[in-house]
Amino acid sequence: MLEIKDLKVSIEDKEILKGINLSVKAGEVHAIMGPNGSGKSTLASALAGRDYFNITNGKILYEGKDLTELSPEDRAREGIFLGFQYPVEIPGVSMVNFLRTAINSMRKYREQDPLPAGEFLKLMREKKKIVEIDSDLTNRSVNEGFSGGEKKKNEIFQMALLEPKLAILDETDSGLDIDALRIVSNGVNKLRSPENATIIITHYQRLLDYIVPDVVHVLYKGRIVKSGDKSLARELEEHGYDWIKQEVDAND
């Protein structure tokens, strides 16, 4: 589904990703872990099409197509979803208007008619249940005044509505209380299917107890320096990153 080959990304001449190789197949869940500042969010943004990065080398193939040629909106319409680490507040744009516009843009891309108002509301109600999101939130402006946890739940809510093929969740677990973590994980698990894939960026093993990954990668200094199965996450939880850092830095 997703093939990243020797991807190098820089911001203002500073190289942040220094040759990423990653292959994600349909039905898989990949976890990406790694110390702060190692480039996890940069990778996620590059996949979603944020344009202040320069892709200086490599390829991103999504379902066989060159992703870098698509605008962020077309990537979304092709089924890519980014759950933001820091969802932005957009005062004055109501959640309802935002979600309706998003859904109908997706439908238009697929040459479907806009969703009738009644059906849209029904869909909202249905999906709200999955993330047990407070009704009140959808009456407000996008993320405005949402608590940290509410913002994260809102990301999963949007994911549930948009039904992506490839979801990239950037630290969706940070800031969630225990119950919310369970709810969010359930939400993600419900949306799992043999046709879909998920990339989970996280710092905590705990989330991976709920959403069991097929592969765990460690990103450090802009490279994937280690990959393994779910036991790697447990190892990191116990020993931290020092042993990996030492390995890598010794080879530098």
Place this chain on the structure above:
Amino acid sequence: MQTTDKYLELFQQNREQIGKEDPLFLKELRDAAIKAFQRDGFPGRKEERYKYTHLEPAFDGKLSFDFQPRQIHFDDSEIFSCDVPLLDSNVLTVLNGFFHQNGEGILTKLDNGIIYGGLKEAIAQFPDLVEKYLGKNAPTDDEPFVALNTAFSQDGIFLYVPEGIRMERPIQIINLLLSDKNQMVQHRNLLVLERNAAAQVIICDHTLSPHMFLTNSVTEVYTGENADMDLLRLQNEHNNSCQVTNTWISQDRNSRCQHGTITLHGGIVRNNLRINMEGEGAETSALGLFLTDKMQHVDNYTVIEHSKPHCTSNQYYKGVLDDISTGAFNGKIHVHPDAQKTEAFQTNNNILLSDTAKMQTKPRLEIYADDVKCSHGATVGQIDEEALFYLQSRGIPKEESRLMLMDAFTWDVISKIKQLSLQVRITDLVSKRLRGELSRCNNCAMHCEH
């Protein structure tokens, strides 16, 4: 010849014609005004108040000026109807600065004492009433454009709401500019609310022919004790126009006033707004929103005078500038020495949609009392890239995402308009304007290309 001299000459040569039937007080008012104008003249380039808007060249052009209403035959119901859906209003039309009778009489006097209609007629029928107010709020020695208007203006709209009367139907003043040559217009509105009175007035400025129009108008407003005044101006003139508005409002004790200026279109627009809170406990809010593109220029210049204690003022001004358009906001809050417990707030936020648009913003706080709460904030920025990306990442095309953010930005001001039907109407007009559709009123059959 200097531009100022041209106008002095124009006045002297036509002194007989201007205000032929003026009562004595008005003759004296005009003479004092022209003297003040002679002394001050058009503001020069160095004049601080007009730093960003140099108006003299516009006044120097070859313009015709009507001393009498010209008979222009048009069926306004057919070619023009500025409808505000859901808003059942008394529509008063002003054509090239003169009251234009359509349907209602020149001056309507209701049983409850409300008077509205043409100012010239009001001067003839109620000279004592008009004398009490005309020119008292908008002094000629303060502002050359007010002086010029006081000397030349002959007509406009008069509204009088007596004590205790709360007007149900809004008054809608429609200023139409329609001519076969380049034209100057100077008209005047006088709006008086006595104690405990309430009224809502909407002023719409429109150009109906592609000629160059230069308008210098004065609107004087008296808000009596505990009265409610709601005044909204919708400017929608073409790019070949120049408009100077002078709105001088006074507020008595515990009165409430909301003033709004929505500038959808215009070539050069300068709005002078002065609100003087002369009584304790008065509240005022001044809203402003402008949208410019091409070579348009909009300059909002506000002065809020906190003369008495316990008054509150809120100013919200926003601008959206595209292409090579320019804008300015100059907002002064003046808190007088005995105006303790003043609360005065001001924000001015602007978005530049191009690298070539320019905005000047300058708050000025002059505070001479110590127990006050004042704040101001001004920003000039681009559209929020983070927000834009967020919307795009949900499948919404870039252009549509941009428009959603613009709608949100402008809604911040529009949402503060009290009357819901007006809110809806203006939201629609602004949204059309942002989408590049000409935002003339829906029923206007004039397909102006400007």
